[in-house]
Amino acid sequence: xxxxxxxxxxxxxxxxxxxxxxxxxxxxxxxxxxxxxxxxxxxxxxxxxxxxxxxxxxxxxxxxxxxxxxxxxxxxxxxxxxxxxxxxxxxxxxxxxxxxxxxxxxxxxxxxxxxxxxxxxxxxxxxxxxxxxxxxxxxxxxxxxxxxxxxxxxxxxxxxxxxxxxxxxxxxxxxxxxxxxxxxxxxxxxxxxxxxxxxxxxxxxxxxxxxxxxxxx
Amino acid sequence: xxxxxxxxxxxxxxxxxxxxxxxxxxxxxxxxxxxxxxxxxxxxxxxxxxxxxxxxxxxxxxxxxxxxxxxxxxxxxxxxxxxxxxxxxxxxxxxxxxxxxxxxxxxxxxxxxxxxxxxxxxxxxxxxxxxxxxxxxxxxxxxxxxxxxxxxxxxxxxxxxxxxxxxxxxxxxxxxxxxxxxxxxxxxxxxxxxxxxxxxxxxxxxxxxxxxxxxxxxxxxxxxxxxxxxxxxxxxxxxxxxxxxxxxxxxxxxxxxxxxxxxxxxxxxxxxxxxxxxxxxxxxxxxxxxxxxxxxxxxxxxxxxxxxxxxxxxxxxxxxxxxxxxxxxxxxxxxxxxxxxxxxxxxxxxxxxxxxxxxxxxxxxxxxxxxxxxxxxxxxxxxxxxxxxxxxxx
Numbered sequence: 001x002x003x004x005x006x007x008x009x010x011x012x013x014x015x016x017x018x019x020x021x022x023x024x025x026x027x028x029x030x031x032x033x034x035x036x037x038x039x040x041x042x043x044x045x046x047x048x049x050x051x052x053x054x055x056x057x058x059x060x061x062x063x064x065x066x067x068x069x070x071x072x073x074x075x076x077x078x079x080x081x082x083x084x085x086x087x088x089x090x091x092x093x094x095x096x097x098x099x100x101x102x103x104x105x106x107x108x109x110x111x112x113x114x115x116x117x118x119x120x121x122x123x124x125x126x127x128x129x130x131x132x133x134x135x136x137x138x139x140x141x142x143x144x145x146x147x148x149x150x151x152x153x154x155x156x157x158x159x160x161x162x163x164x165x166x167x168x169x170x171x172x173x174x175x176x177x178x179x180x181x182x183x184x185x186x187x188x189x190x191x192x193x194x195x196x197x198x199x200x201x202x203x204x205x206x207x208x209x210x211x212x213x214x215x216x217x
Numbered sequence: 218x219x220x221x222x223x224x225x226x227x228x229x230x231x232x233x234x235x236x237x238x239x240x241x242x243x244x245x246x247x248x249x250x251x252x253x254x255x256x257x258x259x260x261x262x263x264x265x266x267x268x269x270x271x272x273x274x275x276x277x278x279x280x281x282x283x284x285x286x287x288x289x290x291x292x293x294x295x296x297x298x299x300x301x302x303x304x305x306x307x308x309x310x311x312x313x314x315x316x317x318x319x320x321x322x323x324x325x326x327x328x329x330x331x332x333x334x335x336x337x338x339x340x341x342x343x344x345x346x347x348x349x350x351x352x353x354x355x356x357x358x359x360x361x362x363x364x365x366x367x368x369x370x371x372x373x374x375x376x377x378x379x380x381x382x383x384x385x386x387x388x389x390x391x392x393x394x395x396x397x398x399x400x401x402x403x404x405x406x407x408x409x410x411x412x413x414x415x416x417x418x419x420x421x422x423x424x425x426x427x428x429x430x431x432x433x434x435x436x437x438x439x440x441x442x443x444x445x446x447x448x449x450x451x452x453x454x455x456x457x458x459x460x461x462x463x464x465x466x467x468x469x470x471x472x473x474x475x476x477x478x479x480x481x482x483x484x485x486x487x488x489x490x491x492x493x494x495x496x497x498x499x500x501x502x503x504x505x506x507x508x509x510x511x512x513x514x515x516x517x518x519x520x521x522x523x524x525x526x527x528x529x530x531x532x533x534x535x536x537x538x539x540x541x542x543x544x545x546x547x548x549x550x551x552x553x554x555x556x557x558x559x560x561x562x563x564x565x566x567x568x569x570x571x572x573x574x575x576x577x578x579x580x581x582x583x584x585x586x587x588x589x590x591x592x593x594x595x596x597x598x599x600x601x602x603x604x605x606x607x608x609x610x611x
Contacts, residue, residue, distance in 0.1 A: 072593070073592075126591045134592050
């Protein structure tokens with residue numbers, strides 16, 4: 001049985017094993033075992049608390065990969081620290097958002113990889129929000145230094161929180177919406193684009209800061 | 218022609234209401250009584266006219282009583298209708314009287330409001346004229362003081378300044394002597410083209426500084442009233458030379474006049490003060506706390522305000538209704554235990570919305586589980602979730 005290294009980049013190929021053999025990939029607490037069986041492939045997934053088995057049928061010319069993708073719904077991050085901003089106050093820091101391990105299918109018929117399976121992520125709790133619709137709720141401490149050590153696949157999001165109003169702001173959640181295109185691997189961590197959050201009196205409005213060439217080191 | 222008329226009569230007769238009316242019923246009853254009397258005495262000799270009249274009277278006695286009752290009821294109804302008509306007339310008169318009184322009050326209020334608006338308009342026009350005069354005088358003073366200052370710099374003879382003393386203008390209190398307007402143009406022409414350009418540039422720079430100083434003064438006075446009450450000591454400002462102070466005073470006067478003029482011509486489509494302040498801060502860029510320069514240098518990313526654009530989350534319009542719920546009816550022998558197991562499964566599954574919370578209702582031999590799955594969940598995952606529920610409740 002081939003054994004892949006524990007560190008997983010944004011995309012790690014899953015070699016198709018021959019019948020009777022298997023491929024093991026570990027990504028944080030997620031552990032995947034891809035086995036060749038009669039008539040197709042068998043994927044065993046576990047996160048230490050739950051285990052599931054998937055039966056996959058993949059054409060011979062197609063390849064599989066394990067990708068770390070951004071959550072497809074907006075994420076409301078609840079900071080473990082209570083954030084309080086004075087009038088015209090600013091705060092900088094980093095939060096972590098769990099990434100979704102996804103089994104991608106690279107087909108010769110399609111130009112782009114297709115999502116074959118989305119593995120469950122316990123750090124993202126879906127819920128309904130009257131203003132934003134269906135969102136994921138995540139919990140993260142507000143880090144002040146980069147890189148942030150993590151054992152789970154998480155994206156580090158630089159934040160710049162500002163309170164331009166003349167009253168004290170105490171936001172309850174930090175709205176962040178990630179896309180796959182902004183995820184990069186830097187200094188051994190997955191990093192998303194920096195966000196500027198502005199307090200509007202009752203909620204935080206999120207603005208994405210585009211990367212300027214040479215801004216990231 | 219005749220045939221057509223007959224057909225028309227037949228059609229009209231067929232279209233009439235066939236239902237019995239009160240008159241037809243009475244007539245039918247009378248005919249039936251007459252037929253009964255005729256059948257009851259076929260062989261008897263004809264009675265006398267008095268006996269027949271008595272019999273008819275006896276037969277029609279119930280009809281007479283009914284007619285009397287109907288007549289009395291009709292009279293009562295007519296009396297009630299008359300009373301209601303009179304009451305309605307009285308109410309109409311009251312309504313007309315109250316409406317006229319309300320309109321009179323409303324017209325009086327509108328007249329008073331119109332008078333107040335006219336008075337306010339006159340006062341506003343007077344303030345506008347006063348502000349324009351103040352601005353004109355401030356411009357004249359600024360030009361005079363700039364000219365004096367530049368002459369001192371260039372070593373030219375100083376002409377007496379023009380007398381533009383305005384009542385209430387703060388700068389006029391410091392003028393030592395009256396100045397003349399006619400002395401402004403002649404030295405400028407003599408100084409030549411280069412000096413004129415120098416003056417124009419300097420005047421524009423000083424005017425810009427004045428406007429900026431006035432804007433800062435207004436912001437500090439409006440938004441940071443708490444800072445005025447603060448117990449922290451403010452740093453002392455080093456005293457500037459007298460010429461510079463005079464220029465600053467003139468620029469401040471000019472800025473104040475421009476500010477008052479702007480306030481009097483406030484544009485309704487302009488952003489509110491808070492938004493303008495926020496926009497100015499955004500344009501000015503992030504200003505971190507003092508003493509964190511090393512953190513900025515060691516920061517991971519460089520935030521540039523020019524590169525800001527709304528995130529994808531802000532662009533998506535929020536939905537109004539949560540997704541449709543999924544209802545599962547599960548038969549079980551122990552509904553209480555099944556309810557706890559279902560809630561445990563739903564609370565632990567990342568495919569189920571935690572808000573609105575899933576609900577479980579217990580029956581005698583079944584439970585009804587209602588939950589909302591994540592939008593876009595594939596059918597296989599949904600069926601797997603339902604099967605997990607059934608396995609947990611079994």
